[in-house]
Amino acid sequence: MAKKETIEALDWLLRDLAENDILFGGKVVVLGGDFRQVLPVIPKGTKIDCMNASLVRSYIWQSLIKFKLKENMRAKTDPAFSRYILQVGNGLEEENEVGEIKLPSSLILEPNTQVPPLEQLIQFVFPSFDLHRLDPLSLTDSAILTPKNQAVDEINEVMIGKFPGKEHTYLSFDETSDPTQQGLYIDFLNFVTPQGMPSHRLNLKKNSPILLLRNINPSQGLCNGTRLICKEFRSHLIVAQIAVGERKGATVFIPRIPLQPNDPQHYPVQFTRRQFPIRACFAMTINKSQGQTLATAGIYLPEAIFAHGQLYVALSRATTATKIRVHLGQSENPMLSSYCTKNIVYKELLEEANCL
Numbered sequence: 001m002a003k004k005e006t007i008e009a010l011d012w013l014l015r016d017l018a019e020n021d022i023l024f025g026g027k028v029v030v031l032g033g034d035f036r037q038v039l040p041v042i043p044k045g046t047k048i049d050c051m052n053a054s055l056v057r058s059y060i061w062q063s064l065i066k067f068k069l070k071e072n073m074r075a076k077t078d079p080a081f082s083r084y085i086l087q088v089g090n091g092l093e094e095e096n097e098v099g100e101i102k103l104p105s106s107l108i109l110e111p112n113t114q115v116p117p118l119e120q121l122i123q124f125v126f127p128s129f130d131l132h133r134l135d136p137l138s139l140t141d142s143a144i145l146t147p148k149n150q151a152v153d154e155i156n157e158v159m160i161g162k163f164p165g166k167e168h169t170y171l172s173f174d175e176t177s178d179p180t181q182q183g184l185y186i187d188f189l190n191f192v193t194p195q196g197m198p199s200h201r202l203n204l205k206k207n208s209p210i211l212l213l214r215n216i217n218p219s220q221g222l223c224n225g226t227r228l229i230c231k232e233f234r235s236h237l238i239v240a241q242i243a244v245g246e247r248k249g250a251t252v253f254i255p256r257i258p259l260q261p262n263d264p265q266h267y268p269v270q271f272t273r274r275q276f277p278i279r280a281c282f283a284m285t286i287n288k289s290q291g292q293t294l295a296t297a298g299i300y301l302p303e304a305i306f307a308h309g310q311l312y313v314a315l316s317r318a319t320t321a322t323k324i325r326v327h328l329g330q331s332e333n334p335m336l337s338s339y340c341t342k343n344i345v346y347k348e349l350l351e352e353a354n355c356l
């Protein structure tokens with residue numbers, strides 16, 4: 001969800017344009033959101049920082065007329081699953097002594113000593129590339145979700161290896177702002193992948209699914225989070241096909257663009273990466289999956305989730321309980337059931353937002 005400052009900036013802009021001092025300049029503005037989902041990300045922020053960044057804590061909140069959407073349209077064919085997700089999102093599932101909830105056994109990957117859990121999850125989510133060869137766009141209906149980027153990169157790497165076809169690699173051009181530092185830092189820059197940026201080495205295959213990381217051209221459907229299929233690899237652009245939404249099936253061109261880290265203070269040197277703003281999307285972070293609907297979802301939790309709403313967002317991407325499987329790492333207390341995992345819910349924020 002957007003930070004409150006973004007919506008406050010819109011308020012001031014509309015007041016300026018309308019030359020009055022009425023909320024949103026007196027214009028009708030429709031906002032939509034679910035406070036059970038992940039809150040605005042504040043790097044190294046505390047619980048209070050994240051809650052304070054929410055629209056609920058803005059001067060705007062009290063002036064809004066609120067309407068509640070009560071039916072889960074995505075999971076409407078599975079009302080029991082829909083009720084369960086809501087219990088998780090509201091933080092009403094019973095917790096054990098280390099603050100974990102017990103997931104229904106039907107959602108958990110069956111124990112199998114022969115096949116490693118990630119491989120089992122891959123087999124559940126992507127049972128056959130042959131089926132996808134007939135309809136490559138269907139590949140983007142499924143994904144493995146996990147909390148951290150490192151696991152996302154590892155899973156995507158494994159999946160690109162398994163995917164049929166010839167691998168095509170694009171290397172980025174990483175440039176320090178101060179040219180005298182280029183030689184000193186180039187290896188380091190090629191090694192790091194700042195949050196929200198593509199990696200230095202992009203390994204892709206024809207028909208493999210990708211996710212756009214920037215708003216390139218919203219009117220053409222090319223927004224941050226759009227899923228596409230790679231069709232052709234040229235030296236300076238990738239020909240792709242939009243996989244979801246109103247422009248599904250449209251052919252588009254993705255150029256290399258200059259990208260800079262959102263958190264430059266965390267790097268010893270300022271730099272620009274010239275790369276295609278995409279990453280493979282067999283796997284994605286739970287935060288990035290917000291807004292997506294998945295026909296089949298695998299949730300890979302070798303480590304527990306770490307932020308408000310992540311478990312709710314992950315579970316609520318699927319349309320029925322039969323199309324979702326979870327791999328859980330060890331519970332914090334190994335004596336407890338292996339079906340237990342952390343669920344973080346800031347109930348005080350949900351109460352302020354009148355969600356409970």
Ligand SMILES: Nc1ncnc2c1ncn2[C@@H]1O[C@H](COP(=O)(O)OP(=O)(O)OP(=O)(O)O)[C@@H](O)[C@H]1O
Nearest residue numbers: 032034037072073074075289290291292293316317
């Ligand atoms: N009125 C409706 N009738 C039938 N299906 C609907 C309706 N509204 C939404 N859906 C379906 O429900 C799913 C979720 O819709 P949408 O992405 O608009 O919701 P959302 O609130 O943005 O979800 P989230 O925030 O959880 O990602 C989509 O698959 C959409 O097709």
